[in-house]
Amino acid sequence: MNSLVAIAYVPDTESKIKVGPDGSSIDESDVKWIVSPYDEYGLEEALKIRESKGAGTVTVVSVGPERVKTGLRECLARGADDAVWVDTGETKNLDALGVSKALAAVAKAATFDFFWFGQKGVGPDESLVGPMTAELLGLPHVANVVHLDVGEGKVTASREIEGAHEIVECSLPAILTAQKGLNEPRYASLKGIMGAKKKPIAEKKLADLDVPEADPAAAKARWRKLSLPAPRQAVKLIPADDPAAAAKELVRLLREEAKVI
Amino acid sequence: MKFLVFIEQRDGKVRKASLEALSLARRLAGGPVAAVLAGQGVGGLVKDLGRHGAGVVYVADRAELALYSSQGYVGALDAAARKESPGAVLVAATSMGKDVAPRFAARHDSGVLADVMDLHLEGDRLVGSRPVYSGKARAEVDCGASPIQIATTRPNVFPAEAQEAAEPRVEALEPFEVSPRARVVRVEASETKEIDVAEADVIVSGGRGIKGPENWPMVRDLQEALGAALGASRAVVDAGWIDHQHQVGQTGKVVSPTLYVAAGISGAIQHLAGMGTSKVIVALNKDPEAPIFQVATYGIVGDIFQTVPELAKAVRAAKAE
Ligand SMILES: Cc1cc2nc3c(=O)[nH]c(=O)nc-3n(C[C@H](O)[C@H](O)[C@H](O)COP(=O)(O)OP(=O)(O)OC[C@H]3O[C@@H](n4cnc5c(N)ncnc54)[C@H](O)[C@@H]3O)c2cc1C
Numbered sequence: 001m002n003s004l005v006a007i008a009y010v011p012d013t014e015s016k017i018k019v020g021p022d023g024s025s026i027d028e029s030d031v032k033w034i035v036s037p038y039d040e041y042g043l044e045e046a047l048k049i050r051e052s053k054g055a056g057t058v059t060v061v062s063v064g065p066e067r068v069k070t071g072l073r074e075c076l077a078r079g080a081d082d083a084v085w086v087d088t089g090e091t092k093n094l095d096a097l098g099v100s101k102a103l104a105a106v107a108k109a110a111t112f113d114f115f116w117f118g119q120k121g122v123g124p125d126e127s128l129v130g131p132m133t134a135e136l137l138g139l140p141h142v143a144n145v146v147h148l149d150v151g152e153g154k155v156t157a158s159r160e161i162e163g164a165h166e167i168v169e170c171s172l173p174a175i176l177t178a179q180k181g182l183n184e185p186r187y188a189s190l191k192g193i194m195g196a197k198k199k200p201i202a203e204k205k206l207a208d209l210d211v212p213e214a215d216p217a218a219a220k221a222r223w224r225k226l227s228l229p230a231p232r233q234a235v236k237l238i239p240a241d242d243p244a245a246a247a248k249e250l251v252r253l254l255r256e257e258a259k260v261i
Numbered sequence: 262m263k264f265l266v267f268i269e270q271r272d273g274k275v276r277k278a279s280l281e282a283l284s285l286a287r288r289l290a291g292g293p294v295a296a297v298l299a300g301q302g303v304g305g306l307v308k309d310l311g312r313h314g315a316g317v318v319y320v321a322d323r324a325e326l327a328l329y330s331s332q333g334y335v336g337a338l339d340a341a342a343r344k345e346s347p348g349a350v351l352v353a354a355t356s357m358g359k360d361v362a363p364r365f366a367a368r369h370d371s372g373v374l375a376d377v378m379d380l381h382l383e384g385d386r387l388v389g390s391r392p393v394y395s396g397k398a399r400a401e402v403d404c405g406a407s408p409i410q411i412a413t414t415r416p417n418v419f420p421a422e423a424q425e426a427a428e429p430r431v432e433a434l435e436p437f438e439v440s441p442r443a444r445v446v447r448v449e450a451s452e453t454k455e456i457d458v459a460e461a462d463v464i465v466s467g468g469r470g471i472k473g474p475e476n477w478p479m480v481r482d483l484q485e486a487l488g489a490a491l492g493a494s495r496a497v498v499d500a501g502w503i504d505h506q507h508q509v510g511q512t513g514k515v516v517s518p519t520l521y522v523a524a525g526i527s528g529a530i531q532h533l534a535g536m537g538t539s540k541v542i543v544a545l546n547k548d549p550e551a552p553i554f555q556v557a558t559y560g561i562v563g564d565i566f567q568t569v570p571e572l573a574k575a576v577r578a579a580k581a582e
């Protein structure tokens with residue numbers, strides 16, 4: 001069974017965030033980039049399916065500037081067979097619908113049973129691209145998948161919702177978005193890292209795909225301004241020599257000052 | 262501008278987050294708005310929607326919609342949009358709303374202002390704002406060239422306001438596709454019927470400082486005293502002390518309660534990413550250098566095996582007054 005896996009290459013959560021000169025996106029100069037953590041679950045599940053069926057391919061796809069190739073190489077090192085890089089060229093800050101259109105264009109040229117996404121791309125945290133791509137391709141999707149059973153031409157997926165799990169039956173091909181709990185992603189082996197250098201990365205230009213959102217004037221979602229949040233007020237520390245008195249004082253503050261209980 | 266609000270119901274109950282979105286739409290529109298409701302046997306819910314701002318409710322009431330399916334529920338929203346021609350669509354950013362909104366948006370060649378914590382109008386343009394990059398920055402966003410402006414609203418942030426109102430007009434929908442290729446065959450509720458952290462107004466969370474799963478009862482006692490939901494750090498989820506459902510943070514849930522109590526949690530950036538927007542944060546930790554104190558409103562530096570039980574006692578005493 002063949003899988004496509006969408007890979008967002010995002011700032012490491014430990015990175016310091018600074019506002020860039022345009023005032024609406026981050027300053028990328030000191031950022032360390034990582035494969036978005038949820039995408040690792042999608043990749044791992046695709047690899048597991050390929051292994052359990054003993055056949056099929058895993059293709060990783062990323063839309064972005066040159067640097068995303070490093071993320072794709074990492075995925076190849078972990079076991080993906082090949083990769084597609086959609087080069088965004090001069091386009092910056094492509095919106096979710098634009099990314100979805102680019103990914104849908106790649107998918108249309110491929111034969112696949114699964115197209116994996118992360119439940120969200122860490123950083124902007126929008127959780128949009130998976131379901132949007134599904135709609136553009138006219139495919140069913142299951143989001144927030146924490147368990148998957150693969151059957152003949154269909155899957156049964158468990159999806160996490162508030163206080164419960166929905167058990168979803170879904171025909172293939174399908175789009176699935178991976179949630180934590182689905183699996184434990186593997187690390188790349190040394191052999192994998194060496195082998196990855198020889199694996200192919202196909203290149204496509206965003207400009208050659210039908211993505212009107214590449215033009216900022218046609219974007220369907222815009223970051224108008226990025227700002228750093230005002231620092232929170234300094235903590236009010238309650239002396240703890242007498243825990244009972246401290247607890248009482250805290251409850252008084254929560255009631256009378258903060259008015260939250 | 263005309264607003265249409267997607268209403269989520271499960272088991273015949275309207276989700277509070279949907280009433281929040283509906284009230285918000287009424288405030289922005291300056292009067293009653295349209296709502297769409299899908300499910301089976303849901304007609305009885307219409308009146309409450311009227312109180313929260315619906316002037317008209319499009320109802321898709323069919324056996325095939327008893328359980329959620331993205332195709333069926335997006336179909337209902339889409340059918341309502343065809344009748345109403347809204348300029349803006351609001352959806353609560355619950356697991357269902359986050360599933361419905363992007364599909365609907367792509368169908369209408371539109372973007373989504375995802376999970377906003379603030380939403381206002383500049384003329385006819387919706388402007389939202391939301392924390393990004395683990396809460397280290399805030400983005401102000403709009404819908405650019407979208408033909409329909411769509412936003413999902415973070416639960417627990419916007420007030421749900423009930424007012425006496427005339428009963429809304431009910432309209433049926435034109436037929437739409439409901440034979441889904443992805444359909445929910447059953448729902449498995451967690452062992453206990455607990456309030457989910459994502460929707461809770463008060464959360465008490467435990468971290469590695471609780472030492473072991475045998476000490477949950479101590480945390481639970483405070484949780485119950487406060488009528489709160491139980492949260493957890495990733496460290497204790499990974500250790501298998503509690504289910505991932507409870508995890509707050511980057512790889513858990515993003516929450517915005519009125520009160521968040523962190524017991525024995527250091528406050529790593531990935532944890533803050535999930536709870537940094539809480540209105541009031543209480544830190545209970547023995548280490549005065551723990552980063553949680555940098556975001557906390559109130560803190561007690563001390564042993565949680567003393568502070569947590571005392572706090573439960575004090576809360577009960579205060580509530581009994
Ligand atoms: C990609 C990625 C994603 C992540 N996602 C998440 C996420 O979603 N959520 C999350 O929480 N973490 C997440 N983490 C993990 C995060 O970095 C921290 O490791 C984790 O939050 C630590 O959990 P903790 O605070 O419970 O444990 P610790 O950091 O070990 O802190 C325990 C705290 O308890 C205090 N303590 C101990 N004993 C007592 C006592 N008797 N009385 C009072 N205080 C006591 C200690 O002083 C300490 O501050 C993620 C990490 C990565 C790399």
Ligand SMILES: Nc1ncnc2c1ncn2[C@@H]1O[C@H](COP(=O)(O)O)[C@@H](O)[C@H]1O
Pocket residue numbers: 005006007008009036038039061062063064096099116117118119120121122124125126127128129130
């Ligand atoms: N630029 C991108 N290239 C490839 N995949 C992406 C990109 N952006 C987002 N995705 C995929 O879509 C998922 C959800 O992202 P988001 O909608 O941004 O939260 C991510 O986990 C990725 O799988």
